[in-house]
Structures are given as structure tokens and as C-alpha cells.
Amino acid sequence: MARDKAKKFPVQWVEINRQAFLHNVREFKNRLGETGLLAVVKANAYGHGLSEIARLATEAGIDWFGVHSLEEGLSLRQQGFTQNILILGYLPVSGAEEAVRAELRSTVYNLETLKALAAAARKQKKPALVHLKIETGTNRQGIALNKLGGFLSLLKKNPEVILEGISSHFANIEDTTDDYYPRYQLQNFLQALRYLENRGVKVPLRHMSCSAAAILFPETYFNLVRVGIGLYGLWPSRETLISCRLRGQSPLRLKPVLSWKARVAQVKTVPRGAYIGYGCTYRTTRPTRLAIIPVGYYDGYDRGLSNSAYVLVKGKRAQVRGRVCMDFIMVDITDIPGVKLEDTVTLIGAEGREKITADQLASLAGTISYEMVTRINPLIPRLIV
Numbered sequence: 001m002a003r004d005k006a007k008k009f010p011v012q013w014v015e016i017n018r019q020a021f022l023h024n025v026r027e028f029k030n031r032l033g034e035t036g037l038l039a040v041v042k043a044n045a046y047g048h049g050l051s052e053i054a055r056l057a058t059e060a061g062i063d064w065f066g067v068h069s070l071e072e073g074l075s076l077r078q079q080g081f082t083q084n085i086l087i088l089g090y091l092p093v094s095g096a097e098e099a100v101r102a103e104l105r106s107t108v109y110n111l112e113t114l115k116a117l118a119a120a121a122r123k124q125k126k127p128a129l130v131h132l133k134i135e136t137g138t139n140r141q142g143i144a145l146n147k148l149g150g151f152l153s154l155l156k157k158n159p160e161v162i163l164e165g166i167s168s169h170f171a172n173i174e175d176t177t178d179d180y181y182p183r184y185q186l187q188n189f190l191q192a193l194r195y196l197e198n199r200g201v202k203v204p205l206r207h208m209s210c211s212a213a214a215i216l217f218p219e220t221y222f223n224l225v226r227v228g229i230g231l232y233g234l235w236p237s238r239e240t241l242i243s244c245r246l247r248g249q250s251p252l253r254l255k256p257v258l259s260w261k262a263r264v265a266q267v268k269t270v271p272r273g274a275y276i277g278y279g280c281t282y283r284t285t286r287p288t289r290l291a292i293i294p295v296g297y298y299d300g301y302d303r304g305l306s307n308s309a310y311v312l313v314k315g316k317r318a319q320v321r322g323r324v325c326m327d328f329i330m331v332d333i334t335d336i337p338g339v340k341l342e343d344t345v346t347l348i349g350a351e352g353r354e355k356i357t358a359d360q361l362a363s364l365a366g367t368i369s370y371e372m373v374t375r376i377n378p379l380i381p382r383l384i385v
């Protein structure tokens with residue numbers, strides 16, 4: 001309902017650049033060669049719109065999706081996507097039957113989950129496909145190597161559960177140019193693979209790479225790579241780009257997929273010495289023309305951008321004045337003549353020779369591009385352009 005309303009009377013919208021997305025997929029596919037590519041579409045496809053990105057990924061020939069939750073997986077199924085879908089997050093025990101019914105693969109790191117999936121598979125006379133996640137040093141989800149035996153015994157007793165994959169995830173690959181920790185984790189993963197091999201357990205899919213690993217470490221590819229941020233045209237971090245250059249590798253040419261736009265809701269002039277917004281945190285130093293933009297922290301425009309970010313209006317920078325409100329920001333258009341009601345402004349994206357990137361906003365807000373884009377309110381319409 002709310003989404004329909006937003007579509008009917010859009011005061012802000014997110015544009016998804018089809019060409020850019022398809023280009024980024026090609027860049028990764030060229031880098032990966034024979035290795036399979038799983039598109040990570042969790043968190044509303046990093047804020048880009050789950051349905052829209054799933055459609056483009058289908059067009060690009062992607063046959064693996066990574067979602068966080070059962071709900072995201074079911075949503076893709078309900079929309080008719082037939083790709084292999086892996087739940088990367090936590091499948092609640094109560095969701096095992098739904099997961100099996102919808103042929104969703106589950107990442108497993110609890111015996112309870114495995115038992116629930118086995119029961120669901122028996123009941124439905126349908127296999128449950130699982131990917132065991134190995135703890136290699138992130139200390140998030142994962143099975144410690146000395147606990148793996150218990151999972152194998154349970155799998156042996158429950159042949160309706162198919163061990164399709166084995167996975168892990170890097171902890172410190174984006175934040176540094178030092179490759180010590182990823183290599184340590186890779187060794188731990190290799191040890192788990194040897195453990196399985198020594199017991200005659202064959203696992204068709206092995207995967208541990210994210211975007212940064214896909215860009216920097218071919219030795220971590222195995223036969224499937226899970227790429228998120230890179231497909232959306234954003235670099236995992238500045239360090240990833242620097243590492244790439246230090247290694248003499250040619251960086252991927254990634255193109256940002258998302259632009260975020262809104263309309264001007266009011267234009268007004270306030271005198272010199274006027275306070276702007278909650279808390280009176282900005283006081284004008286000259287007669288100031290303001291454009292009021294109906295976007296705020298509810299929409300994902302971080303409150304940390306108060307008095308620091310800018311938007312683009314008529315291809316020029318307009319500084320945010322005062323605090324970011326729940327649903328509004330005020331920007332200074334004193335030096336941008338001709339701005340009128342309902343003119344388009346760009347919050348993320350390019351206009352003429354100027355641009356504002358998710359990375360720039362993230363750094364102003366003290367966060368990372370991942371958070372900046374994933375927090376763009378899902379109710380805002382996504383338009384493929």
C-alpha cells in the first residue's frame with residue numbers, strides 16, 4: 001500500500017542503471033573465468049531493490065542468488081525466480097519446512113537446523129540442500145573444525161539432507177592492505193576441506209570469496225564466489241583498490257548502479273542571521289536561498305550528514321544546512337539561480353560534471369558505502385533506467 005502510494009506520487013526515487021549493472025557482472029565474470037558467480041542480493045539487493053536487481057541478474061545469466069533470510073528467498077520464489085537461492089543468514093528451525101518446499105538452500109551451522117531440515121525433507125519426500133559454514137576466524141556464524149564430525153554423522157544418518165556446499169567468510173579483507181588474516185582464514189578453510197576429503201565426503205560447491213576476495217585473491221575462488229557490493233558498482237573499500245594497484249593488477253572498471261533523486265518541495269529566501277532546522281545548528285551569514293527537499297533519515301539519509309553533505313541541483317553542489325530531519329533536509333541554493341518547485345535534485349549520483357558517491361556520503365556520515373545504500377528505505381520506488 002505504502003509502496004503503491006510512493007509510486008503514484010513520487011517525491012523521491014532511486015534509479016537503477018541497467019547498463020551499469022550488466023557491465024559490472026561482465027567485469028566479474030571476466031575476472032572469475034570458469035568459477036561460478038553468486039549474486040548477493042540480501043538487504044533489498046544492497047538497497048537497490050530485490051525484484052529489480054533479480055530481474056537484471058536474470059538477464060545477465062546469473063544462476064545463484066544469496067539472500068539473508070527465508071522471507072527474502074520466498075519473495076524471490078513468489079516472483080517466479082527459479083535460480084538456486086542460498087540463505088546466507090539464519091534459517092529459524094520453524095522455517096525449515098518452508099525452505100525445503102521452496103527449494104531454498106540453507107547455510108547451516110547448528111545441529112538443530114540440520115535436524116529440522118532432515119525432518120522437513122522426510123515429511124515432504126524432497127531433499128533438503130545445505131551448505132555447511134566453517135568457522136575460520138570471523139567468529140560470526142560457523143562450525144568449529146572440531147565440531148564438524150558431529151555434523152557429518154548427522155548427515156550420514158539423514159540421507160535426505162544433501163551436503164551441496166561448504167563455505168566460509170572473510171573477516172579482514174576490506175579494511176587493510178595486509179593479507180595476513182585472509183591467508184590465515186584460507187588455511188583454516190583448506191584444513192576443513194582436507195578433513196572432509198580424508199573422510200571421503202565429496203562436496204560439490206566450495207565458496208568463501210566476497211567482492212574484495214574476488215578482486216584480489218584468485219586462490220580463494222574455489223568453484224563459487226559470492227559477490228555483493230562490486231556488482232552494484234561500488235568498491236569494497238579504498239584499501240581494496242590500493243591493494244589491487246600494489247599488486248600490479250588492473251582494477252575492475254566498476255560503474256555505480258544506483259542514483260537517488262528527489263524533488264524540491266519549497267524554495268524560499270531567509271535573511272542573514274536566520275537559524276535553520278532543529279537545534280538551530282546553522283545560522284546564515286548572508287541572505288540565503290533554501291530548497292527544502294522531502295528526504296530525511298527515515299529514508300536512509302543519515303543524520304550524520306547534517307551540515308556536512310551536499311546534493312546536486314542543476315549540476316551544482318548545494319550544501320545541507322542544519323540538521324537532517326526525519327523527512328526533510330534544507331539545502332543552500334543561494335549561488336544556484338533558477339531553482340524552482342519540483343526541480344529534481346540528486347542525493348547520490350552524477351549531474352553534469354559533478355557527482356556525489358555513496359562512498360563520499362558514507363565517509364561524511366562516518367560509515368561505509370554498504371550501510372549508506374542498504375539503508376535507503378525500501379518503500380522508495382526503484383526505477384530501472
Ligand SMILES: Cc1ncc(COP(=O)(O)O)c(C=O)c1O
Pocket residue numbers: 040088169209210211212226227228229230236
Ligand atoms: C556471507 C556473505 N557472503 C558474501 C557477502 C558479499 O560481500 P561483498 O558485498 O563485500 O561482496 C557478504 C556480505 O556481507 C556476506 O555476508
